[in-house]
Amino acid sequence: MSQKQKQWGAIIVMIALFAMIAFVTNLCTPMAVIVKNQFGASNVLAQIGNYGNFIAYLLMGIPSGILLKRIGYKKTALLALLVGIVGIFVQYMSGWESIGGFGLYLVGAFVAGCCMCMLNTVVNPMLNILGGGGKKGNQLIQTGGVFNSSAAVACYILMGALIGEASKAKISDATPALFIALGIFIVAFVVILFTRIEEPEQQVEVKSAEKDKYSAFSFRHFKLGILAIFLYMGVEVGVPNFMQQYLVAAPTDATPGLGIGAGTAGCIVAVYWFMMLIGRFVGASIGGKVSSRLMITTVSITTLVLVAFGMFTPQNILVSVPGVDWANVEMIWQEVPVSIFAFLLVGLCTSVMWGAIFNLAVEGLGKYTSIASGAFMTMVFGCAVMQAIQAWVADLTGSYLVSYVVVLFCAAYILFYALVGFKNVNKDIPVE
Template sequence: MANITEPLAVNENGQQPIARNTFALTSLTTLFFMWGFITCLNDILIPYLKGMFSLNYTQAMLVQFCFFGAYFVMSIPAGKLVSKIGYQFGIVVGLVVAALGCALFYPAAEAHLYELFLLALFVLASGITILQVSANPYVSVLGPAKTASSRLTMTQAFNSLGTTVAPLLGGWLILSEVSQATAEQVKFPYLMLSLSLLVLAVVFSFLKLPKLGKTSDTPVENQPLDGFVDLGSVWQYRHLILGAVGIFVYVGAEVAIGSFLVGFLTLDDIAGLSEQQAAHYISYYFAGAMIGRFAGAAIMQKLNAAKVLACHGILAMVLVFTAMTGQGALAMWAILLVGLCNSIMFPTIFSLALQGLGKYTSQGSGILCLAIVGGAIIPLLQGVLADNVGVQLALVLPIGCYLYITYFALFGAKATTQTRP
């Protein structure tokens, strides 16, 4: 295996070595698992902090606002950072910053201040933003452009594995004693996460991975496709801009639904569960995404990624509408099955939007990660709706999000379907 300081080797056909790519992709899956686990813990923190600080839904959604707001603030700087230091060292920096954010939960719990929890979440999310900017395009360029959606979907499946495990563990560690209204239960989980992230940072600093991420290291597969003219700006790519909006509404919809699942399932007309019982059902929501991503990684080797995305968008709209207008088990399982529809959306939108950007790939990734701020804005708006019209009717907002995703799949991503002879 070549030293990390050497440029990425190619064989006589100009292709990247399969064994080396496989090792790199395997290493990256640990990151996808970790940030999926951390992100999903927010869905456990929301009802916990809501009860502890007597918050309304709008105030409780500040958890997601601060967490995903960090993507808006940090994505462009992260993209510039990665373009200078490369994907691997960007991953190391991201892990260290995320570890610091997790460690800040301890003083926040000691001080018993909601504002300090929000600060800790912002720092934690800043680290994950750097990880997103580094790891997502890393996966995209480690192989042929035509299978980028499939590779990213596969690694995102491990992200979903983290989101599936987190509600079970988080519900047991945090929500099990929510009635006591203390902050003690968050200390141990987040200190362990901080230690784990630091260990990963050390490991990734020594791993010998392909040197990618700097402008001069962009592989041939990711140079601009035929039909695209390099005008000197990443903003020239229409499919990137439309894809960024797609990421905005997708993350917003997924986070909003996940954030309100506990509140939704505790409604008497839906399931009437306790908060701890409802927390376990969040795992079903994210398990659907995990299963769908594993299946989608294989399906999109054969089928057009944009068409698969459109089908998932339409089905998601139907399921959310059923949850919004139905009752009992029908409404409960309809909203949980939306996770299956979410499965391939993020990696597919992300890879379609990045295709053909060439030397602007890291900047494009920064823009797409900036759009993850939808996870801050849309849940907050849904919180306002929930305070005024109720948790169930507030689901009208995600329906609009999935409508746009369907539009992007059918029309906005067309420019990225071109392939080189």
């Protein structure tokens, strides 16, 4: 019974961290609206927060895996939270007129990204291990994803309300959200410090004169899996990110949009993350019965259909989409092109992709799992790359909708991974 209680304590803590990751990470997309206005940035430069946040994964992925192996899950999480506190505070300072600026904001986003990478490196393998791997491990990751999506919804609604009119938005407008994030980090640090977490048993390394000729990268399905995560980030973040830019951009801008107020747009985009929440509820409930491969196959095909529909449907076909006006606590409805509704539904698909891809990519790695988790996190920097490419396409073509061709490419590769790339063809490699 004691063992079980300790295990559930660890599960609750890991799920709470999963929620924190979403809140802080998703600050970057609405902040792009602020950066574009305050610093007069192009679509490419407006994504500077996403670049800083996700490029941090490239540098911290492997070190995070090493930290996990050397100091354990709890100490790695505590160190990550300290890094996060610094990152959020630096972003807050970037809004100060005396010392603030574009460069300082980028530094803050990068430091916060290092924190997110470290936390992700802890949370995903821990939940997979606590669930026992396989379908049960995937189910527990999907459960954590439910809380992850809830935090993302809260972030978009809050930031939409704080930004107000996009043309007048400044970093200082986001101060309440930054202070909430800062408070969450501090409380989490205290809670985790005094929570007893039973560490998964680490493989004891036996020193040998011979260097291990194998590694996680000796497994084809792992290498293809981390590429799938690299491109997955272009789907998960690219869809809502450029949907928000399209909603708030004025019809007269170089890259024209619908000219909807940032508050209303934030409520609409929050529906995407609410769809992810619903999808993760479903994923968590069926994760113990449905294979990760079947999940990825189904949702990647659906993503391709929805994104193509959104890109090529005439913009004069309108539909009302819901939002919530939290200031007056009432439901609001906004008429938008039906393409926006299609993009919102993509959230149902991306909801289960992360956990399912991770589950397939590390399956059968044994002693290489810890380092593999760090390498896996490194590929999250794909968000920075794919956002830059999609922003470049938007600038080049003068169309946010055309830029979604980047999302189509990413979804097509994920489908390939589900059909072919997931197979472990290296079962002859010893993993004990």
